[in-house]
Amino acid sequence: MAITAxxxxxxxxxxxxxxxxxxxxxxxxxxxxxxxxxxxxDLMEKEAEVxxxxxxxxxxxxxxxEEPMSADQVVWSEQSRxxxxxxxxxxxxxxxxxxxxxxxxxxxxxxxxxxxxASHGVRVHDTVLLSSNNVVVKALVTAVNAAVISVExxxxxxxxxxxxxxxxxxxLVYGSEFKKGDNYAxxxxxxxxxxxxxxxxxxxxxLKDYYEVSGSDASRIGWVEITSEExxxxxxxxxxxxxxxxxxxxxxxxxxMLESERGSNSTAVDTTLGAxxxxxxxxxxxxxxxxxxxxxxxxxxxxxxxxDLAEFDAILAExxxxxxxxxxxxxxxxxxSLAMDDMLAxxxxxxxxxxxxxxxxxxxxxxxxxxxxxxxxxxYDFYKSDFRYLNxxxxxxxxxxxxxxxxxxxxIIPAGTSSVYDQNLGKNLTRPFLHVRYRASQTDDRKMxxxxxxxxxxATSSLDAMQLHFLSERCLITQGANNFMIMK
Numbered sequence: 001m002a003i004t005a006x007x008x009x010x011x012x013x014x015x016x017x018x019x020x021x022x023x024x025x026x027x028x029x030x031x032x033x034x035x036x037x038x039x040x041x042d043l044m045e046k047e048a049e050v051x052x053x054x055x056x057x058x059x060x061x062x063x064x065x066e067e068p069m070s071a072d073q074v075v076w077s078e079q080s081r082x083x084x085x086x087x088x089x090x091x092x093x094x095x096x097x098x099x100x101x102x103x104x105x106x107x108x109x110x111x112x113x114x115x116x117x118a119s120h121g122v123r124v125h126d127t128v129l130l131s132s133n134n135v136v137v138k139a140l141v142t143a144v145n146a147a148v149i150s151v152e153x154x155x156x157x158x159x160x161x162x163x164x165x166x167x168x169x170x171x172l173v174y175g176s177e178f179k180k181g182d183n184y185a186x187x188x189x190x191x192x193x194x195x196x197x198x199x200x201x202x203x204x205x206x207l208k209d210y211y212e213v214s215g216s217d218a219s220r221i222g223w224v225e226i227t228s229e230e231x232x233x234x235x236x237x238x239x240x241x242x243x244x245x246x247x248x249x250x251x252x253x254x255x256x257m258l259e260s261e262r263g264s265n266s267t268a269v270d271t272t273l274g275a276x277x278x279x280x281x282x283x284x285x286x287x288x289x290x291x292x293x294x295x296x297x298x299x300x301x302x303x304x305x306x307x308d309l310a311e312f313d314a315i316l317a318e319x320x321x322x323x324x325x326x327x328x329x330x331x332x333x334x335x336x337s338l339a340m341d342d343m344l345a346x347x348x349x350x351x352x353x354x355x356x357x358x359x360x361x362x363x364x365x366x367x368x369x370x371x372x373x374x375x376x377x378x379x380y381d382f383y384k385s386d387f388r389y390l391n392x393x394x395x396x397x398x399x400x401x402x403x404x405x406x407x408x409x410x411x412i413i414p415a416g417t418s419s420v421y422d423q424n425l426g427k428n429l430t431r432p433f434l435h436v437r438y439r440a441s442q443t444d445d446r447k448m449x450x451x452x453x454x455x456x457x458x459a460t461s462s463l464d465a466m467q468l469h470f471l472s473e474r475c476l477i478t479q480g481a482n483n484f485m486i487m488k
Contacts (some may be wrong), residue, residue: 005178036137065458067438074437076477079197083173099148100150124144129170132168139152203283203477205474206257207249215454262290294481295485312382315436326380328414332387333387333410411486414484434479447473450471
């Protein structure tokens with residue numbers, strides 16, 4: 001069954017700075033419905049609120065925090081993994097020993113990306129696991145030279161099974177072994193491993209908007225009683241327009257934190273915004289941070305696999321490799337939410353032929369709840385919530401309809417807090433995984449700055465109008481993005 005949207009749906013935003021017929025009641029629209037008709041029409045003064053609450057903000061306030069900052073960028077560091085696991089290639093020599101060449105660490109980082117190949121941490125006398133060509137070999141490290149590690153297998157017959165050509169191989173250090181009376185001197189000298197960290201940064205962006213109404217229009221009484229998103233009501237149309245501008249700007253603040261992208265320092269955007277070549281423009285929003293440093297699931301075989309547990313089992317397996325944070329929140333679009341409900345409902349074998357009466361005090365006379373707000377799988381708890389930004393036709397909901405593989409079904413965000421080292425403050429801090437930083441000082445707070453200029457109301461200039469200005473300078477900090485997942 002297909003649903004066809006009506007052709008007369010009110011889908012045009014009334015945010016154009018024009019005098020349009022759609023902004024006023026026209027009693028002379030047709031010959032039969034104009035002023036010449038015999039009876040005066042019954043005017044319904046109240047404007048109908050057909051879209052409910054039109055704002056989409058509130059997502060970040062549920063799961064994050066806001067903190068002031070006074071610098072041009074935020075720099076923070078995140079701890080590295082405790083155990084040493086590397087990806088590389090191995091060549092098996094004729095005498096059955098192996099030569100392992102380091103390519104990346106287990107997270108795929110290479111030199112210049114938080115990981116130095118020459119400082120991989122593997123030392124002589126370490127015992128390692130080597131996995132390649134569907135074979136696992138246990139070996140002893142006999143020599144280390146920058147990115148090349150020489151190993152001798154404990155079982156001389158098994159090393160050849162790793163293949164005699166370059167093969168993608170995983171190396172895991174699981175311990176060490178020394179002979180009696182041995183020390184760290186000589187050619188077998190070991191160096192102490194120092195903990196490392198990865199450093200990340202983000203910069204705020206400046207958002208601006210304003211609303212203007214002339215002095216004459218501000219004093220004009222309209223025919224229609226309006227109610228703004230903030231609860232203001234009256235017959236002055238500019239009250240609604242000002243409120244819509246404010247609500248739209250508030251939504252932009254949140255949408256920017258979700259969608260913002262860093263500039264590449266190679267486009268005209270840098271010139272337009274006057275950015276220095278070493279600083280660039282833009283900011284990294286939530287979606288960009290997850291795609292760069294987090295996890296992406298596109299379902300099983302590229303389809304919405306929320307209809308079974310296969311995708312979630314794959315998600316659990318990936319989370320096990322990361323922080324294994326037990327509680328996670330899912331913010332998903334309508335299609336994914338319903339697919340999850342169907343998946344969970346299908347787990348009830350008694351529901352195959354109908355509803356299950358008598359379970360959880362259900363009976364045939366009560367309304368049947370076919371939705372689920374959360375579930376537990378393995379050692380993980382998932383709490384599901386609809387994400388209006390991904391559903392609304394005027395926001396990502398409309399983009400997703402034509403985005404194909406770039407459509408976003410939802411995001412999975414870990415609950416709780418993380419402890420990181422803030423290089424600006426010089427100490428460890430515990431914060432939510434997501435938090436917004438805004439520019440503020442004793443002189444100027446730019447979290448959400450509003451001011452009025454003009455001669456309407458409190459006169460500040462000779463302009464015969466009122467201008468209401470909005471400004472904010474902020475960025476989103478996504479800590480521990482390896483624990484996040486975006487669903488496409």
